[in-house]
Structure formats: C-alpha cells, structure tokens
Amino acid sequence: MNVEMQIQVKAKFVPKYEKGYPLIMKESILNGQDLQDEGTIIRLVDERNHFIAKGYFGKQNKGYGWLLTRSEHESINTEFFVKKIRQAFQNRQAFFENPETTAFRFFNGEGDGIGGIIIDYYDGHYVINWYSKGIYTFKEHVINALQQVVKVKSIYEKKRFDTKGQYVEDDDFVLGEQPEFPLLVKENGVQFAVYLNDGAMVGVFLDQRDVRRTIRDQYAKGKNVLNMFSYTGAFSVFAALGGATKTTSVDLANRSLPKTEEQFRVNGIDPDKQNIVVMDVFHYFKYAIKKNLRFDMVILDPPSFAKSKKFTFSAAKDYQNLLKETIQITEDHGIIVASTNCSTFDMKKFKQFIDGAFRESNERYRIREQFSLPEDFKTISEFKEGNYLKVVFIQKG
Structure with missing residues (x-):
C-alpha cells in the first residue's frame, strides 16, 4: 500500500x-x-x-x-485507475471501430488524468510506458484496471525511469499471448511492421499520423521527396504511396536501412527503387549542397536533441540554422515539412524560427497548413507543455 x-x-x-x-x-x-x-x-x-x-x-x-x-477523500486504488482508463477508452471509441487504423495512443498521461504513464494500442496489444519509479509502484492497479476495461491480447512495458526519461533495459513482456514479430498494424490503410519487444522504440511514432496522411493525400504526387532523420522511413512510405517519383531517407542509425526496407516491403513497394542513406544527417546537408541535389519536398523532423561525432543538435537553439540548410536544397515552390517535438517552445516561437531562417536566406515563403497532436494524444489546456508537437507545411518562394 x-x-x-x-x-x-x-x-x-x-x-x-x-x-x-x-x-x-x-x-x-x-x-x-x-x-x-x-x-x-x-x-x-x-x-x-x-x-x-x-x-x-x-x-x-x-x-x-x-x-x-482534487477530491480530498478519493483513494488512489484500482477503482481510480479503472475510472480513468474507462474514460480514455470511451474517448477513443472511434479509433477502436476504424479497421483502417489499428495503432494509436490509448492513454496519454496527464491529458487523460494520470501524468507519468502512457499506453499505446497495437491491434489488441498494449504497450505501457512508465516514466518514473513512482508511477511504476501502481503497476498492479494499472494492469488490473486495463484488463477490466478492454480485451487484452498482450501487455508490454517500457521503463523510462532515469531522470532524463531514458529507457531502462529489461524484459518488456508482461502478460498475455505474445504475437509473432513483426506485428503488422495499420494507419490510414498503410501497414507498419512493429516490434513491441525490441527496446524503447517499437518502429513508428504514432503522433505523426495526420501529417503522414496529409503528405500522402495532398502533397506527394509527382514529387522528389527527401526525408531527414527518417528512423524507419514512415514518412517515405506514405510519400511513395502518394505517388512520389522518388524518396530519399536519411538517418545516422545503421538499423534504419533494414528497418526502412522492411516498411517499404510490407506495403508492396520495392525498396531498391527508393534511396535509403545511412549517414550523419548534418553531413548529408553539406553533401547535397556540394552535389547540387534539390528536392521538391523535404521532411525535417529531428529529435529535440541529437548528437553526432562532431556536433550536438538542440532544437531550441539550432532548428533555425537547420532550416536554412534545408531551404538551400529545396526547389523553388517546393514544400518543407518542418516538425519538432521539443516542448520548451511553442508554435509561435517555432514560426519565428521559420521566419528567421527564410529572412536570413533571402527567400520568400508562405505557410500552407500546420498541425499539433492528433486527437488520441489528448492534452489539457492547464498543461500546455503536453501539446509538444508542432508541424508546419511551408512553401518556398
């Protein structure tokens, strides 16, 4: 107790x-x-x-x-967690009923009333992320509550216990029937191969769902697309399915190559007809400028912090300069999808970075549209930091 x-x-x-x-x-x-x-x-x-x-x-x-x-006499017990999880389930009923999307955020921390825990849904399999030893002490309550509210095929967990939110190595499986991996899930009809048992990252960031759909449905057709910090190539897959003439995916991690190839294959796309580059992204900008490479669309989605051998990137201080390099390799009238998950500044500040980058580059631009978190990533107005995602579609020239 x-x-x-x-x-x-x-x-x-x-x-x-x-x-x-x-x-x-x-x-x-x-x-x-x-x-x-x-x-x-x-x-x-x-x-x-x-x-x-x-x-x-x-x-x-x-x-x-x-x-x-805010109730002085409310107990923090299994019944409390059942109430919160049931409300989260009711709020996402439409997602459970949509056969075209079988992966989404089921419970989003303080947005759903319990800070320090998030739960993602992958076609009946649940992944719980614990962000402190404190919330982990309620594990039994949470798992009992989850099983009371929804039908569970299996539960996996990710422990992010240190003060920087890093992943704590451990056995991820908790209970249920383990699926065969890769587990294939869908997002707006597109398949993703995910690995719930493979450390901190399962293979896709669910918060970009609306952005990926928009790229596929409205922007990709006939375009030569560059996807920077590509991870497993999710943006590239959507661009290819939207009719892009070619995609180039760039990421520093060696495993990004086989992971990206796999995401193309499960969607019936030949990865050999796409360009997948394992390279320090910051070096790739210089390489592209030197080789006079230009792209109709550049997707720029760096982590809040990134470290390479010679350079440490911080979105709060370096995003504007990164945009200036992006502008150089973007065709006139091309699209830059500028994205950040950094919670230390808001959309207004992000747009100031964008404006500064274009002014310093002596280029004109216009904002076509913008996105924040999708509706399953529930947030509350009292905690604006929780709405961390900022994505802006910018047309150059």
Whole structure:
C-alpha cells in the first residue's frame, strides 16, 4: 500500500495548482526533503494546511510527480485507475471501430488524468510506458484496471525511469499471448511492421499520423521527396504511396536501412527503387549542397536533441540554422515539412524560427497548413507543455 504524506506548497504556486496545473514542481514545495520513497501519495496543501489536491511522488525530468485528483477523500486504488482508463477508452471509441487504423495512443498521461504513464494500442496489444519509479509502484492497479476495461491480447512495458526519461533495459513482456514479430498494424490503410519487444522504440511514432496522411493525400504526387532523420522511413512510405517519383531517407542509425526496407516491403513497394542513406544527417546537408541535389519536398523532423561525432543538435537553439540548410536544397515552390517535438517552445516561437531562417536566406515563403497532436494524444489546456508537437507545411518562394 502506498504511504500518504502531506506536502506544503509555497504561496505563489498555490493559484497555479488550484487552476488545475498537474505537474508537482520541485521548486514549488516547502518540505520536499521529507519525500523519500517514490510512489508516496502526496496530499498537497497550502501554507495554512488547506487541501489543494492529491497526487504521487515520482521523479522524472519534468518534476517531482503528478496530481491525480482534487477530491480530498478519493483513494488512489484500482477503482481510480479503472475510472480513468474507462474514460480514455470511451474517448477513443472511434479509433477502436476504424479497421483502417489499428495503432494509436490509448492513454496519454496527464491529458487523460494520470501524468507519468502512457499506453499505446497495437491491434489488441498494449504497450505501457512508465516514466518514473513512482508511477511504476501502481503497476498492479494499472494492469488490473486495463484488463477490466478492454480485451487484452498482450501487455508490454517500457521503463523510462532515469531522470532524463531514458529507457531502462529489461524484459518488456508482461502478460498475455505474445504475437509473432513483426506485428503488422495499420494507419490510414498503410501497414507498419512493429516490434513491441525490441527496446524503447517499437518502429513508428504514432503522433505523426495526420501529417503522414496529409503528405500522402495532398502533397506527394509527382514529387522528389527527401526525408531527414527518417528512423524507419514512415514518412517515405506514405510519400511513395502518394505517388512520389522518388524518396530519399536519411538517418545516422545503421538499423534504419533494414528497418526502412522492411516498411517499404510490407506495403508492396520495392525498396531498391527508393534511396535509403545511412549517414550523419548534418553531413548529408553539406553533401547535397556540394552535389547540387534539390528536392521538391523535404521532411525535417529531428529529435529535440541529437548528437553526432562532431556536433550536438538542440532544437531550441539550432532548428533555425537547420532550416536554412534545408531551404538551400529545396526547389523553388517546393514544400518543407518542418516538425519538432521539443516542448520548451511553442508554435509561435517555432514560426519565428521559420521566419528567421527564410529572412536570413533571402527567400520568400508562405505557410500552407500546420498541425499539433492528433486527437488520441489528448492534452489539457492547464498543461500546455503536453501539446509538444508542432508541424508546419511551408512553401518556398
């Protein structure tokens, strides 16, 4: 049973929590030194000991835990998790009924009322991501609740326990009947080969679903497409299926080559007719400029942080320069799909990066459309950082 402890909040932070902010910030609490064991139930009070909300202690890069309920007498037990998971299921009913999409976000942390945990759905198989030792202490409650609410073929888990949210190596399988891998799932009718048992990444980022569909249905036809930081080539597959004349996928990881080839093959596309390059992406820009390579569409989706032998990339400080290099290899009237999952700046700031890059390049541009997280990645207005995805379709010239 999780122990309960009363924690006082500094006066200036009280209004923020009273308005529904869910993250327990280290700097906001007075007696944080009393917190020792992750998973402790936190009863948050003001300096006069008036109740504010109840949550749990769990260290992760974002803070000291998450608030779960504003009801003083609500217990954090299996019934609590059943209620939250059932609501998440009801909110995603349309996804369960769509045979063209069999992979999506089932439970999205604080957006669904429990920060520090996300659950993804892959054709009846569930993958739980735990972001702290604190939330992991509720594992039995969560798994029992999940099995009560939905029919489960199997459950896998990913532990991201260190304070930077990195993956903790362990056996991923929890229960159920293990599928044969690759497990084939669908997104808007396109197949993905996923591996739920293969470490932190299963093979596709589900938050880009709407962007991929838009590329396929509206932009790819007849285009020579470059996909930078391509991972397993999901954008390239959608572009090819949308009628792109050629796709080039560039990623530093050696495994990106066989993984991308596999994604093409499961969709009936000959990978030998596509261009898959294993290279430091930052070097590829210089290579493309030197060789005078130009593309009708460039998809630019770097991680928030990336490190190569000679260069460390941070989206917050380097994205604008990366865009300037992208502009150089984009045809006039071509499209740049600029994307970032960095949560430290908002869409307004991202558009300032875009504007700065084009001004410094002496090029004109116009924004065609923009995207944030799809509806299964539920967010709340009280925690704007949770809506991290920013994607802008830019036409050069």
